[in-house]
Amino acid sequence: MSDFDARELRNAFGSFMTGVTIVTAVSKTGEKVGFTANSFTSVSMDPPLLLVCPAKRLSSYDIFESCDHFAVSVLAEDQQHASNTFAGSKDDRFAQVEWSADTFGTPLITGAVAHFSCSSFQKIEAGDHLMLMGKVEQFSSNEKFGLGYAKGGYFSLGMEHKAEEISHEQCAQVGALLECNGKLLLAKTDKGYSLPQSKMQADVSSLQTLKNMLISLGVAAEVGQVFSVYEKSITGNFVAFYRAESMEEKEMDGYEYVAIDALAEVNFASSDITSMVTRFVHEKNNGVFRLYVGNELEGDIR
Numbered sequence: 001m002s003d004f005d006a007r008e009l010r011n012a013f014g015s016f017m018t019g020v021t022i023v024t025a026v027s028k029t030g031e032k033v034g035f036t037a038n039s040f041t042s043v044s045m046d047p048p049l050l051l052v053c054p055a056k057r058l059s060s061y062d063i064f065e066s067c068d069h070f071a072v073s074v075l076a077e078d079q080q081h082a083s084n085t086f087a088g089s090k091d092d093r094f095a096q097v098e099w100s101a102d103t104f105g106t107p108l109i110t111g112a113v114a115h116f117s118c119s120s121f122q123k124i125e126a127g128d129h130l131m132l133m134g135k136v137e138q139f140s141s142n143e144k145f146g147l148g149y150a151k152g153g154y155f156s157l158g159m160e161h162k163a164e165e166i167s168h169e170q171c172a173q174v175g176a177l178l179e180c181n182g183k184l185l186l187a188k189t190d191k192g193y194s195l196p197q198s199k200m201q202a203d204v205s206s207l208q209t210l211k212n213m214l215i216s217l218g219v220a221a222e223v224g225q226v227f228s229v230y231e232k233s234i235t236g237n238f239v240a241f242y243r244a245e246s247m248e249e250k251e252m253d254g255y256e257y258v259a260i261d262a263l264a265e266v267n268f269a270s271s272d273i274t275s276m277v278t279r280f281v282h283e284k285n286n287g288v289f290r291l292y293v294g295n296e297l298e299g300d301i302r
Contacts, residue, residue, distance in 0.1 A: 017148055017149070017150040018038035018039075018040075018148065018149055018150070019038065019040065019074055019075070019146045019147065019148060019149070020036065020037075020038055020074075020075045020079075020083050020146070020147045020148070020149050020154070021036070021037050021038065021040045021052070021072050021073060021074050021075060022034050022035070022036055022037070022072075022073045022075065022082060022083070022086045022109050022112075023035055023037050023040075023052050023054065023064075023070060023071070023072050023073075024070065024071045024072075024073070024106055024107040024108070024109075025060070025063055025064055025067040025069065025070040025071070025106060026063075026067070026069075026105055026106055026107075027063045027067075028066070031063065032094050032107055033060035033063050033064070034060075034086050034093060034094070034107065035054060035058055035060065035086055035087070036083050036084075036086040036087035037052055037053070037054070038149050039052060039053040039129075040052050040072060040074075043133060047121075047135055048135065048136040049121055049133055049134065049135055049136070050072065050116060050118065050133070050134050050136060051131060051132070051133050051134075052070075052072060052132050052134070053126070053129040053130065053131055053132065054129065054130050054132060055128060055129050055130075056128050056129065056130065057128070061130070064130065064132060065123065065130055067120055068119065068120055069104040069105075069106050069117070069118065069119055069120065069137075070106060070118055070120065070132065070134060071102055071104075071106040071107065071108055071115065071116060071117045071118065072115070072116040072118070072134075073108055073109035073112040073114075073115055074112055074113045074114040074115075074116075074141075074146055075109065075112055075113065075146065075147040076111055076112055076113045076144045076145065076146060076147060077144070077145045077146065077147050077148075078111075078147075079109070079111060079112065079147055080147065080154055080288060080290070081096075081097070082097045082109055083147065083154070084288065085097060094107060097109060097110070098110035098111065102115070102117040102138060103117070103138065104117060104119075104137075113141060113142060113144045113145070113146045114139065114140065114141035114142070115138075115139060115140050115141075116134070116136050116138075116139045117136070117137050117138040117139065118134025118135055118136055118137060119134065119135050119137055120132065120133075120134060120135075121133045121134055121135040150224075154288055154289060154290070172199065172200055172232075172237035172238065172239065173197050173198070173199060173200065173237070173239040173240075174197060174198060174200055174206040174207075174209045174210045174213070174239070174240050174241070174242070175195045175196055175197030175198070175210070175239065175240075175241045175242075176195065176196050176197070176210055176213075176214070176221075176223070176241065176242050176243070176244045177195060177227055177241060177242070177243050177244065177276075177277070177280050178195075178196060178214075178219070178221055178244045178245070178246060179243070179244070179245045179246070179260075180245070180246040180247065180248070180249050180257060181247075181249060181257075182259060182260055182261075183249070183257040183258055183259050183260060184257070184258055184260055184263060184277070184280075185219075185246075185255055185256075185257055186255065186256050186257075186258050186266070187254060187255055188254050188255065188256060189269045191269040191270070192266075192267040192268050192269040192270075193256075193258075193266050193267065193268050193269060193273075194268065194269045194270070194273050195241065195273060195276075195277075196213065196214075196217070196255065197213075197239070197241075198210070198212075198213040206240045206242075207223065207242070210223060210242055210244075211223060214244070217250075217252055217255075218250055218252070219246055219250055219252075220246060220247070220248065221244045221245060221246040222244065222245050222246075223242050223243075223244045224242060224243040224244060224245065225242065225243060225289070225291070226240060226241070226242055226291055227241050227242060227243050227276070227280065227289065227291065227292070228240070228241045228276050228291070228292040228293075229241075229291070229292070229293050230272065230292065230293065230294050230295050230296060230299055231294070231295040231296070232272075232295075232296060233295060233296055233297070241276065243280075243289065260281060260284060261281075263277055263278075263280075263281055264278070264281065271296065272296045276292070279292070279301075
């Protein structure tokens, strides 16, 4: 056993942005099994090999350890439900998603970005996981954007690009939901608390405007994905808010760090900020962050 803190090591591993896949197989008796994995990589072109790593704690581990065939479905950006289902559901997972069988009878998740049907090529026990290498026998792919995962939350390049396009062309304000040590940085105003935000800078993207604002505050932070892009009804302009994370609480005039579990008691300056922070707390607790696009009153959460 190492002396590493397991949670800190997991968080460090989680800083690497990956895609999200569902790995499936069928037992000798016909039982279908599957699990969500971001430990997926291509290995070789000749022969065509890929690698997944099922954990020994999986209830289906024995099936993957003995399988002759398995399949990998690379999830699309709109398939968070499928990911969550195969990551945690105790019910019949295959009854909750659409799927079809490949020529070996292995389930493929409908709507995925890519499918790989594999024969088992090599299996190596490695600590608390199994390195399961497969030889690609059949595959398919399309032009969809894939579902991404990093630092405990989902992200989508397609939605990120769309949000950035909207905010760059029409955005007047850009702000941040800045986390630090289980707290959120809030700005004090005469009407109540708000979020750190700034006017868009000319000829600069919303992302770079936000980074410049944080630098001006003296805050060293890693900016993540877009969390909300919405239209302000009074001005007709858009505001964009990104998730961000800092490792050090810096005291600043006009700002205060508030514990995330205490945000429900905070009086915010406007209803849109209240709604956004409420959604942030809910999604933080669920471990799934999504993108809101719309206006102050209604929109789509994707």
